[in-house]
Amino acid sequence: MSRPDGISGDRYNVKETEARWQKAWEEKRCFEAEIVPGKPKYYVLEMFPYPSGRIHMGHVRNYTLGDVVARYKRAKGFNVLHPMGWDAFGLPAENAAIQNNVHPAKWTRENIAAMREQLKSMGLSYDWRREVATCEPEYYRHEQKMFLDFLKAGLVYRKESWVNWDPVENTVLANEQVIEGRGWRSGALVEKRLLSQWFLKITHYAQDLLDSLATLERWPERVRLMQENWIGRSEGARLMFDLSGRTDKLEIFTTRPDTLFGAKFVAIAANHPLAAELAAGNPALAEFVAECNRMGTSEAAIETAEKKGFDTGLKAVHPFDPAWTLPIYVANFVLMDYGSGAIFGCPAHDQRDLDFANKYGLGWTQVVEPATDKDAVLGAIAKGEAYTGDGKAINSKFLDGLAVDEAKAEAIRRIEEMGRGERTINYRLRDWGVSRQRYWGCPIPVIHCEACGTVPVPVEQLPVVLPEDVSFDKPGNPLDHHPTWKHVDCPCCGKPARRETDTFDTFFESSWYFARYTSPDRDDVAFDRQAADYWMSVDQYIGGIEHAVLHLLYSRFFTRALKDCGYLGVKEPFAGLLTQGMICHETFKSEDGAWLYPTEVIPGPDGKLVHADSGAPVTGGRSEKMSKSKKNVVDPAGIIDGYGADTARLFMLSDSPPERDLDWTEAGIDGAWRYVNRLWRMVATAELPAAGTPMPDLSPETVKVRRLLHRTIAQVGEDLERFHFNKAVARIREMTNGLGELSVGDAGAAWVLREGLEATARLIGPMMPHLAEEMWQALGGSGLLAQAAWPDADPALLVEDSVTVAIQVNGKLRATIELPKDADAALAEQTALAQPQVISAMSGKPARKVVVVPNRIVNVVV
RNA sequence: GCCCCAGUGGCGGAAUGGUAGACGCGGCAGACUCAAAAUCUGUUGCCGGCAACGGCGUGCUGGUUCGAGUCCGGCCUGGGGCACCA
Numbered sequence: 047m048s049r050p051d052g053i054s055g056d057r058y059n060v061k062e063t064e065a066r067w068q069k070a071w072e073e074k075r076c077f078e079a080e081i082v083p084g085k086p087k088y089y090v091l092e093m094f095p096y097p098s099g100r101i102h103m104g105h106v107r108n109y110t111l112g113d114v115v116a117r118y119k120r121a122k123g124f125n126v127l128h129p130m131g132w133d134a135f136g137l138p139a140e141n142a143a144i145q146n147n148v149h150p151a152k153w154t155r156e157n158i159a160a161m162r163e164q165l166k167s168m169g170l171s172y173d174w175r176r177e178v179a180t181c182e183p184e185y186y187r188h189e190q191k192m193f194l195d196f197l198k199a200g201l202v203y204r205k206e207s208w209v210n211w212d213p214v215e216n217t218v219l220a221n222e223q224v225i226e227g228r229g230w231r232s233g234a235l236v237e238k239r240l241l242s243q244w245f246l247k248i249t250h251y252a253q254d255l256l257d258s259l260a261t262l263e264r265w266p267e268r269v270r271l272m273q274e275n276w277i278g279r280s281e282g283a284r285l286m287f288d289l290s291g292r293t294d295k296l297e298i299f300t301t302r303p304d305t306l307f308g309a310k311f312v313a314i315a316a317n318h319p320l321a322a323e324l325a326a327g328n329p330a331l332a333e334f335v336a337e338c339n340r341m342g343t344s345e346a347a348i349e350t351a352e353k354k355g356f357d358t359g360l361k362a363v364h365p366f367d368p369a370w371t372l373p374i375y376v377a378n379f380v381l382m383d384y385g386s387g388a389i390f391g392c393p394a395h396d397q398r399d400l401d402f403a404n405k406y407g408l409g410w411t412q413v414v415e416p417a418t419d420k421d422a423v424l425g426a427i428a429k430g431e432a433y434t435g436d437g438k439a440i441n442s443k444f445l446d447g448l449a450v451d452e453a454k455a456e457a458i459r460r461i462e463e464m465g466r467g468e469r470t471i472n473y474r475l476r477d478w479g480v481s482r483q484r485y486w487g488c489p490i491p492v493i494h495c496e497a498c499g500t501v502p503v504p505v506e507q508l509p510v511v512l513p514e515d516v517s518f519d520k521p522g523n524p525l526d527h528h529p530t531w532k533h534v535d536c537p538c539c540g541k542p543a544r545r546e547t548d549t550f551d552t553f554f555e556s557s558w559y560f561a562r563y564t565s566p567d568r569d570d571v572a573f574d575r576q577a578a579d580y581w582m583s584v585d586q587y588i589g590g591i592e593h594a595v596l597h598l599l600y601s602r603f604f605t606r607a608l609k610d611c612g613y614l615g616v617k618e619p620f621a622g623l624l625t626q627g628m629i630c631h632e633t634f635k636s637e638d639g640a641w642l643y644p645t646e647v648i649p650g651p652d653g654k655l656v657h658a659d660s661g662a663p664v665t666g667g668r669s670e671k672m673s674k675s676k677k678n679v680v681d682p683a684g685i686i687d688g689y690g691a692d693t694a695r696l697f698m699l700s701d702s703p704p705e706r707d708l709d710w711t712e713a714g715i716d717g718a719w720r721y722v723n724r725l726w727r728m729v730a731t732a733e734l735p736a737a738g739t740p741m742p743d744l745s746p747e748t749v750k751v752r753r754l755l756h757r758t759i760a761q762v763g764e765d766l767e768r769f770h771f772n773k774a775v776a777r778i779r780e781m782t783n784g785l786g787e788l789s790v791g792d793a794g795a796a797w798v799l800r801e802g803l804e805a806t807a808r809l810i811g812p813m814m815p816h817l818a819e820e821m822w823q824a825l826g827g828s829g830l831l832a833q834a835a836w837p838d839a840d841p842a843l844l845v846e847d848s849v850t851v852a853i854q855v856n857g858k859l860r861a862t863i864e865l866p867k868d869a870d871a872a873l874a875e876q877t878a879l880a881q882p883q884v885i886s887a888m889s890g891k892p893a894r895k896v897v898v899v900p901n902r903i904v905n906v907v908v
Numbered sequence: 909g910c911c912c913c914a915g916u917g918g919c920g921g922a923a924u925g926g927u928a929g930a931c932g933c934g935g936c937a938g939a940c941u942c943a944a945a946a947u948c949u950g951u952u953g954c955c956g957g958c959a960a961c962g963g964c965g966u967g968c969u970g971g972u973u974c975g976a977g978u979c980c981g982g983c984c985u986g987g988g989g990c991a992c993c994a
Contacts, residue, residue: 379992390994776931852927857975898972903926
């Protein structure tokens with residue numbers, strides 16, 4: 047099929063039409079939201095984009111989904127807030143500055159302007175007055191104030207912490223930026239470094255963040271589970287081991303106090319204070335500790351690392367037996383920031399402990415016996431496998447005979463009785479380190495003074511504005527190199543002091559933007575309390591699954607912290623969440639495994655794929671997520687330019703449910719384009735009675751179409767409520783097919799056709815808003831469809847007077863019969879048994895039982 | 909290793925435990941056309957049959973039920989999340 051050229055003959059003129067309606071919506075201010083007391087509100091939000099310069103297909107899908115919801119809810123009578131903005135701080139802007147010698151601010155603002163135009167061409171129903179860009183002081187000044195309030199509330203602290211340090215770039219790297227132990231950009235070996243960093247106390251809310259997941263009923267189960275795992279609550283005990291020949295004690299954390307009698311060693315992390323102390327007098331140990339610290343914290347580094355330990359020579363005393371001592375090792379598999387950075391090892395019932403014990407010849411003692419196969423543990427350990435299952439305690443004195451859970455409780459009771467420790471809950475979740483040695487971020491509003499220590503910037507001096515006169519010619523943080531910016535006087539003592547040159551992690555900005563939209567014009571406060579109380583929480587949030595943990599968890603934390611500081615009245619930011627799937631597209635690879643663009647591939651003489659230039663064989667790979675590296679990206683701009691926004695939007699909605707991955711295909715977009723034209727042609731060519739003509743007599747066929755029409759109206763509404771957009775599209779197409787079958791020249795049919803086309807325009811309004819307006823206007827509808835109400839189905843037409851009932855014999859379908867609706871069971875049974883196919887299938891045997899499900903099915907059992 | 913999700917025509921996908929395959933894509937046949945595109949009509953799960961019709965079909969396997977794509981048990985395959993977390 048030929049590509050549309052925009053303007054030609056009897057074709058729908060996409061470009062002109064879409065631009066015209068976008069202008070009309072803007073002039074009539076259709077999407078500007080104001081507080082209307084008493085009117086039910088609906089806040090729909092899509093995750094705001096990073097301004098990379100161009101929108102991609104993922105954006106098109108995300109914003110189409112949100113726009114359908116926004117327009118539908120508006121038509122249903124809700125006061126809808128639907129804003130858009132820019133997550134504008136971040137590393138790509140700095141990279142562009144270094145590579146192209148353009149200032150991050152200029153690069154970002156130009157990208158925003160370009161992307162705003164692209165989004166506007168999609169016809170999205172945003173209240174553009176509320177647009178925010180997080181890189182502007184008008185935005186970030188408020189988060190500096192929040193930080194100071196969090197500081198006052200005890201939710202912020204500064205701590206020395208081990209980080210991934212890139213010695214070439216002179217900055218901290220996130221775990222994701224460490225690839226095979228090297229900096230992702232410099233390629234330098236990453237080191238662990240102890241650095242002073244700002245932390246937000248997300249762990250303060252760990253239990254509430256976990257418990258409240260149960261209240262998020264409109265979140266996908268999957269996301270709730272991921273957050274639950276991420277928070278990672280585990281119940282156990284903290285206990286103190288005495289150290290032989292010393293007066294201090296060593297604290298360990300365990301979830302298996304029931305296995306204490308199986309202990310063979312104690313291990314501490316390489317960066318445990320005790321390790322540092324012992325290393326000071328032991329060069330070999332010092333070298334071992336240094337080796338552990340050189341090891342990256344990336345996943346790859348961990349996976350390849352072998353368990354290693356160093357015997358410190360120090361002994362720990364068993365808490366239940368003063369005569370029993372255990373060797374203390376420094377071990378590379380013990381993490382300083384989980385529990386207390388120290389463990390006891392029970393080789394028989396923990397895999398890591400067994401691996402370690404086998405390597406250093408520490409032995410093992412079985413202390414749990416499985417209920418069945420009592421020799422299983424010996425066999426497993428002989429194969430190098432620890433037994434971690436259930437059973438009864440053995441070789442454990444006062445615990446003997448108790449089940450694992452009972453033994454845990456009893457061991458803790460004894461420990462608490464002896465004053466050696468207590469029951470405790472430990473979380474995997476760690477406090478959020480927010481310091482970044484980066485330029486393009488929000489300055490952290492504190493000043494370091496030699497005399498006064500760390501001093502918050504006084505509120506009246508906010509915002510601390512990011513200086514724009516910086517250079518990127520040296521590695522490291524440009525703020526640190528700036529000649530004057532960091533030199534300030536201490537707000538306390540007035541003596542020369544130094545500004546904090548670190549900036550916030552960019553997740554900081556995205557943790558509260560949803561609340562800023564409620565009153566973006568307020569300069570004095572982050573948000574107007576009344577506006578926030580009216581609009582929050584977000585009723586429906588839509589975005590990619592990749593943010594299931596970090597962004598969504600940080601936002602949940604932030605909202606709690608803001609509530610506790612009096613900013614907000616709610617603690618959950620997002621009442622409903624829809625996570626959309628990725629956009630995939632076919633890929634091609636050459637013989638040597640290099641990715642190829644689809645345009646480089648043509649069918650060869652024998653039908654197999656070959657390279658267009660060289661004729662070399664090409665393999666068509668499977669459909670994968672669109673990415674530049676795989677060369678399978680389709681630019682939405684070209685699609686919108688050629689087919690129009692409505693076609694792109696329809697395609698995004700019609701083929702797959704929103705949470706599943708969507709395959710981009712040329713055929714699919716062509717199909718959507720054909721349907722757009724078909725609808726337009728139907729309206730343009732139909733001979734219809736004038737609007738408001740009374741309904742003439744209808745033929746039975748016409749009544750049938752009219753029933754279909756009203757059933758569709760009812761079902762599409764239900765589908766949209768449940769975000770079953772693909773089903774809604776299918777039903778509307780089904781109805782279009784029905785309208786196409788109406789006979790021409792019949793007054794009743796023409797009347798139903800008008801009713802049907804009007805309904806179609808309204809039903810497609812949320813999905814294909816431009817075409818819908820065009821149809822609405824052609825049909826003589828009053829005002830803008832964008833402001834019209836959702837249609838109601840006539841309940842009388844939803845009730846069928848006859849139904850098709852399936853007849854089964856022994857569960858196999860043999861016939862279908864028409865029966866009056868709600869016919870009684872006796873009639874259904876009698877009619878069913880009289881069917882020739884039923885009689886033949888029963889082959890003369892009597893019916894043993896007849897199951898009648900009214901209006902559905904009759905099953906004859908012989 | 910632990911946790912979760914998904915397997916339905918050639919493809920994307922529909923089916924409150926009740927007629928499997930709605931709707932779309934693709935294919936095939938036809939109409940219109942000098943021809944093509946566009947458009948329209950018919951057909952399209954597989955096997956057998958001219959047909960009426962019959963048989964088989966939702967990853968495999970066992971079960972519950974009058975009836976299972978749907979519920980339960982065991983397995984296989986694919987995808988995702990977490991992970992030296994004590």
